[in-house]
Amino acid sequence: MDREMKALILGWIVVFLFCNVASAGALYGRIIQENGKPLAKTKVTIESKELITNEFGGYRVGLADGEYELNVEIHGTSFSSERIKIFSPETEQNWRIDHKGNRLIKIR
Numbered sequence: 001m002d003r004e005m006k007a008l009i010l011g012w013i014v015v016f017l018f019c020n021v022a023s024a025g026a027l028y029g030r031i032i033q034e035n036g037k038p039l040a041k042t043k044v045t046i047e048s049k050e051l052i053t054n055e056f057g058g059y060r061v062g063l064a065d066g067e068y069e070l071n072v073e074i075h076g077t078s079f080s081s082e083r084i085k086i087f088s089p090e091t092e093q094n095w096r097i098d099h100k101g102n103r104l105i106k107i108r
Contacts, residue, residue: 025088028060
């Protein structure tokens with residue numbers, strides 16, 4: 001294989017790797033209760049990924065760029081967010097539980 005061909009292949013590999021890294025992002029933030037206290041140790045689902053909030057109501061999940069819906073389950077009741085747009089490298093989104101509307105309200 002000649003030098004030009006190796007350089008071309010290497011160039012394509014770099015482009016491929018860069019495109020894959022650039023399309024990976026993360027969604028993170030906090031979820032609080034209506035009284036302002038953190039929603040600690042609670043199951044959060046986004047797409048098919050499940051995680052548990054930390055003691056401060058914090059969460060973090062790696063996702064490809066795109067639109068997603070966040071779901072929280074508390075004592076058998078599900079609370080859903082509006083669609084969230086994820087942009088690389090990170091998107092921050094904080095939420096407050098709305099028990100009357102059974103939804104998550106965006107805050108900041």
